Amino acid sequence: MMQFKRSIIGVFKPNTEDTVADAMDALKAGGYEENTEYEVLTGTPYPEGVFGEHEPKHTLFRYPLIGAACGFIIGLVLTSGTQLAYPLVTGGKPILSIPPMAIIMYEGTMLGAILFTVLGIIIESRLPRLFMGAYDPRITEGWIGVTVTTSEDRIAKAEEILGKSGAHEIKRGWEKS
Amino acid sequence: MQEHVQLTQTEVNDILLKDVLGMPKWWLPAVGFFLVVFLAGGAAFGYMLNKGVGVTGLNRPVMWGFFMVNFVFWIGISHAGIMISAILRLTQAEWRRPLTRAAEVLTVFSLTSALMAAPLVHVGRPWRAALWVFPYDFERGIWPNVRSAFVWDPSAVMTYLTASTLFVIIALLPDLAVIRDRTTGLAHKVYSFLCLGWRGTPRQWKLQGVAGILLSALVLPVFVSVHSIVSWDFAVQIGVEGWHSTIFAPYFIIGAIHSGVSAVATVMVVMVWLYKWDKVLTPDHLDSIGRLLIIVATIWFFAFFLEWVFALYTLEKPDIALRELQVFQHPWMWLFIVFLITAYFFPVPAWMFKKVRRNMLWMFITTISVNIGMWLERFLIIIPGLSRRQPFEFMWGTYHPSMIEILMVIATFAWVMFGMLVFAKVFPLIPLFDIKEGMVGGPHKIKIGRKEVPASIRE
Numbered sequence: 149m150m151q152f153k154r155s156i157i158g159v160f161k162p163n164t165e166d167t168v169a170d171a172m173d174a175l176k177a178g179g180y181e182e183n184t185e186y187e188v189l190t191g192t193p194y195p196e197g198v199f200g201e202h203e204p205k206h207t208l209f210r211y212p213l214i215g216a217a218c219g220f221i222i223g224l225v226l227t228s229g230t231q232l233a234y235p236l237v238t239g240g241k242p243i244l245s246i247p248p249m250a251i252i253m254y255e256g257t258m259l260g261a262i263l264f265t266v267l268g269i270i271i272e273s274r275l276p277r278l279f280m281g282a283y284d285p286r287i288t289e290g291w292i293g294v295t296v297t298t299s300e301d302r303i304a305k306a307e308e309i310l311g312k313s314g315a316h317e318i319k320r321g322w323e324k325s
Numbered sequence: 326m327q328e329h330v331q332l333t334q335t336e337v338n339d340i341l342l343k344d345v346l347g348m349p350k351w352w353l354p355a356v357g358f359f360l361v362v363f364l365a366g367g368a369a370f371g372y373m374l375n376k377g378v379g380v381t382g383l384n385r386p387v388m389w390g391f392f393m394v395n396f397v398f399w400i401g402i403s404h405a406g407i408m409i410s411a412i413l414r415l416t417q418a419e420w421r422r423p424l425t426r427a428a429e430v431l432t433v434f435s436l437t438s439a440l441m442a443a444p445l446v447h448v449g450r451p452w453r454a455a456l457w458v459f460p461y462d463f464e465r466g467i468w469p470n471v472r473s474a475f476v477w478d479p480s481a482v483m484t485y486l487t488a489s490t491l492f493v494i495i496a497l498l499p500d501l502a503v504i505r506d507r508t509t510g511l512a513h514k515v516y517s518f519l520c521l522g523w524r525g526t527p528r529q530w531k532l533q534g535v536a537g538i539l540l541s542a543l544v545l546p547v548f549v550s551v552h553s554i555v556s557w558d559f560a561v562q563i564g565v566e567g568w569h570s571t572i573f574a575p576y577f578i579i580g581a582i583h584s585g586v587s588a589v590a591t592v593m594v595v596m597v598w599l600y601k602w603d604k605v606l607t608p609d610h611l612d613s614i615g616r617l618l619i620i621v622a623t624i625w626f627f628a629f630f631l632e633w634v635f636a637l638y639t640l641e642k643p644d645i646a647l648r649e650l651q652v653f654q655h656p657w658m659w660l661f662i663v664f665l666i667t668a669y670f671f672p673v674p675a676w677m678f679k680k681v682r683r684n685m686l687w688m689f690i691t692t693i694s695v696n697i698g699m700w701l702e703r704f705l706i707i708i709p710g711l712s713r714r715q716p717f718e719f720m721w722g723t724y725h726p727s728m729i730e731i732l733m734v735i736a737t738f739a740w741v742m743f744g745m746l747v748f749a750k751v752f753p754l755i756p757l758f759d760i761k762e763g764m765v766g767g768p769h770k771i772k773i774g775r776k777e778v779p780a781s782i783r784e
Contacts, residue, residue, distance in 0.1 A: 277522030
């Protein structure tokens with residue numbers, strides 16, 4: 149059965165990056181964990197660290213390598229396998245013709261790398277997210293949101309911190325735990 | 326110095342989503358027109374399927390005609406999209422921001438046009454093309470022959486099409502969230518589904534940035550391979566003079582970039598005219614692409630010159646005879662003159678002038694001119710090479726395209742325009758988040774000495 153946690157979002161007016169950074173600091177000082185309990189939502193990419201947040205860690209660079217290896221192997225098996233399965237025997241020529249094999253293997257390698265990269269981007273971005281939790285559509289209009297998802301007993305304190313930090317509005321919601 | 330119009334995020338959304346959330350008056354008639362033209366081409370294709378390839382102008386010895394010319398042309402156009410997008414992303418050029426998506430979408434639709442031009446119509450019986458590419462008879466153990474260009478081409482083009490499409494989709498996610506937040510009802514549900522629940526966390530933005538760089542780096546080698554392989558369709562054939570050249574791969578690639586970047590510039594001008602995006606797409610952007618075009622066109626011309634030098638330096642009689650045919654004999658000589666003027670000698674000197682580079686109408690005329698020239702270039706590579714009287718040829722002949730072929734060629738142009746217009750109705754053709762990112766931090770100016778100069782924030 150799906151478990152839910154209480155979630156809130158403090159919505160800050162556009163161009164209040166300093167205020168939001170202060171709110172994030174206050175949440176940290178209040179004992180809340182960044183990323184697991186609170187995070188900032190924006191409608192545009194900001195330079196890293198503008199809100200005092202830590203640089204997100206990811207393993208995206210592994211995905212294209214794995215994909216490339218898979219694509220290369222599939223390309224090799226496909227090209228050598230088909231030539232061996234249906235050999236065109238020509239006097240003085242090898243059964244396996246390397247130059248055309250290299251073309252198909254190259255394309256297979258690149259296709260594998262790209263497919264796995266896209267897969268990696270989606271997985272590492274924590275998408276698809278079927279449950280939006282506390283969210284405000286003004287975020288894509290330039291407002292800045294700070295969400296806090298935590299246990300019921302800690303939510304009131306978070307709400308108070310966001311209110312004191314200058315949030316224009318605080319909305320309540322639920323988040324999948 | 327870059328012009329910069331500072332807009333709020335809401336203003337950016339208002340300007341760029343106006344025609345996604347609303348319906349411009351001209352949209353339906355324009356899309357209807359292109360659809361009718363495309364369907365006319367479809368009807369011509371149906372007629373050809375019913376009657377056979379005899380209804381085209383193709384005949385021995387010229388078995389490659391308009392369809393193959395069109396195939397190479399559209400593959401060429403498709404190159405610019407990703408080239409512009411990927412190279413400018415990798416180099417973090419600020420002026421790329423409003424161009425990238427239109428260029429990428431142009432890539433996707435030109436590739437589908439290329440696929441229509443060659444595997445679908447050129448082979449006459451398209452289901453047979455599928456049999457050449459895919460294993461079709463497991464019981465008898467007959468497999469596709471990897472030594473055939475018929476297998477190389479689909480593997481390269483399909484890889485490129487898949488990569489370009491995914492590139493567009495990944496970069497669309499944040500913008501789909503904006504439309505989700507601005508719509509209600511069914512549209513809201515559809516866009517909520519399409520944006521995969523995007524929220525705009527630092528992690529998602531970080532991954533979006535890395536994705537742009539990583540996918541660009543991965544797509545660039547594919548882009549190089551695709552037109553190389555298309556050139557090898559010609560170059561690996563030893564029987565046709567003018568085709569069997571080692572310079573063909575780089576020559577085709579730079580030719581593709583020349584025609585493709587020009588097509589992107591044409592699309593930019595049309596976007597400003599149709600959607601009134603002059604606050605986002607400024608003459609500065611045209612100026613930048615104009616400068617890039619001068620360099621690309623000149624490298625292309627150098628490759629073209631070298632291709633001729635390589636051919637003439639051999640002193641092989643058949644090769645020299647082919648060049649004489651192209652340059653001195655009617656009707657090829659007229660086409661050759663038009664090709665040289667439209668592809669290089671008219672646009673490039675024009676682009677030397679700043680007033681031309683910053684003028685929408687002039688950029689439209691010069692870039693359309695390049696693509697007329699580049700279409701003719703492909704025509705002059707393919708047709709004279711095949712129609713030249715070759716030794717031991719039992720049938721001599723030339724090529725006259727039939728109305729069926731002309732209709733199908735026009736249909737591919739209509740398809741690309743139809744596709745671009747439909748895409749721009751459903752999705753933003755300029756990346757909202759990229760434009761907003763360029764505006765983060767206000768009208769970024771820094772003071773150096775006694776002067777304030779524009780600064781830019783690197784992503």
